[in-house]
Amino acid sequence: MMKLLKSSIFWLLILSLAVLTACTNSDSDTKDEETETPKPATSEGTGTEDEKVSIEFWHAMSGTGQESLDSIVKGFNDSQDKFEVVAEFQGTYEESLTKLRGVGGTKDAPAITQVFEVGTKYMIDSGYIEPIQSFIDKDNYDLSQLEENILNYYKVDGELYSMPFNSSTPVMVYNKDAFKEAGLDPEKAPETFSEVINAAAKLKKGEMYGFSMLTYGWFFEQLVATQGGLYVNEDNGRSGDATEALFNGPEGLNVFDFLDTMNKAGTFGNFGTNWDDIRAAFASGKVAMYMDSSAGVAGAITTAPFDVGVAYIPYADEVKRNGVVIGGASLWMSKGIAEKEQEAAWAFMKYLTTPEVQAQWHLDTGYFAINPKAYDEENVKEKWAEFPQYKVTVDQLQDTVPGLATQGALISVFPESRQQIVTALEDLYQGKDPKEVLDKAAEGTNRAMEIANKTKK
């Protein structure tokens, strides 16, 4: 009995000690944990004569993306013997960003971190990172070999801060069989808002809705940008810190009216905020046209039991088409780590942009190749011959008119703003006034930007 008591007190003490140290210094604790695994590799590496440099690469790719990425990293490690990259999955984009905030700017930070496109402004302001422009200049790296429309997004004030990696854009996916049945030309998808509205009316039949769009801010941003509309002031946040939302202007209102018209006519299907739900609805014939990411096209073609068409996203009748804004993520190099590690990171980034690697990445995942030469690779050509829909996504990106609108907005509070748009869309589908809900979202975004600007160091 006494023994039991003593040992339990002992363990309790150990526990409280562990708890205390864990909580008082959570930052350093997580650092220890995260660096522990690669550290032996580093010391081992420095011990040998060839001085292999080992770096960490934090990413947010799961599923097929992770498999493909792991094989790319392995390819890099096998291709040379100076550097070794250790790829680590850190959860979703949001989760990995939160983890980075714990170690950012210290020598324990990962050499490379993958951050989603809307985190661009946050990363630049954070002071955690080394702009890769400095390596591009030092190395005389030829940027012109990369896709210009992708670079446009990530270039800020003419400087490239991060290396674009996985990039996607929205497209409109439609059911060709349903088009035939409704007497529409399956090879010619509707292009403008009014054409989509008319087609949706014809396609609505029984359980099948005409058109749908995931309730997600990204699609709204794209529909505004393709009309040439800006999201925020200060040239979309690119010439200074944005202070006012502009998405409730005429272009944004066009989008909301467009959705409202179909919703009121009963031809719009609302399938919520979950990507899988809307894709399942399309594949099971509950909606004839919907907006998806270019990275989802492959899945749509293979799961749907009917012919799938892919088209450019629609635009308002009275304007000309501007094109799409790039989405996805880019790779950031950490500041404050050893120079050798930065060199290793740079070597890996260069490897990633080679046509062969990009071709593999494009075929595995459906993301764009950031190096257009990848599209000339044999395996890509074969796949395109089989699935011409893939080519549409690339054409849409290359047809995009470069400009402030299609460059995409740069604000640090994007996640919050997107949430405001989601709520506005949901309110709209409940029959509220388009102008009113859009203004409310703009107001919420304005307040978020005001606080962000006030508290910026």
Added chain:
Amino acid sequence: MTLLEKPGIWKRTANGRTALLYLLPSILLFSVFVFYPMFRTIYLSFFLTDQNGDAAIWVGFENYSYLLESTAFINSMKATGLFVLYTVPIGIILALFFALLANEKLRGIGFFRTVYSSTMGISVAASSVIWLFMFNPSMGMFNRLLSLLNLPQIQWLLDPQWALLSVSISTIWMNIGFSFLILLGGLQNIDEHLYESSRIDGAGYFYRLRRITLPMLSPTLFFIITISLINAFQSFGQIDILTQGGPSASTNLIVYSIYREAFINYQFGTASAQAVTLFIIILIVTILQFKLGERRVHYQ
């Protein structure tokens, strides 16, 4: 005199000191996990925080006054109130009903006791995912059933009129296991002699239920009501998985709204203000409950 008094104080506090020593482990744990975070939260609620989540600008009570004016937050409070109202009474009544059934001495009752309490064994996340599939608009079980019965389809999680109800239904299901187990334990503790003598006096089943079972069960009932209320106020997992606070913020309960504000918008200041508000609300409700409810509790 003084010589006698000094050891007196030392001696008189001896019990208190021993008690403190015994309490030390829990005081340590509580200060680390409860008190420190709580004071930190109160501190942060008076600031706007910068990108790294550190206090940047002192704003006093501005975060609070903004909350009280914000329609979004008032909407959150309403949704939370409704959610509590939907889940707690129905959940407890159902659990009590099952517990009364399972308390009967029948052959194989052990099987039913296991089944009724089994939802306790499933994590909130896992069961939410199962409910998510059942609520699915295109392939969910509920809509299939409705279409078999030729009833109109319901957008369970997408229609603001239904979303909170749907989440409540799944929450009731999740919580029944725990309430059932506690109530059954309480029922088993009731002295068999009371029933025997009442039977001799010729009391019927419902008379016994009203006059013996419920009064004897009241301490357990009181406990489970308090715990369920607090749990309902703090529900998070099922919201995150089923609706993410949508549609039209109709299921944006306070805890979920705090999470959004802190970990998606990185506004720890306003998030802390919401957390403190929630703390005060739960505190008031619990105090009220003790004041009003405890009078009816019959301790043996």
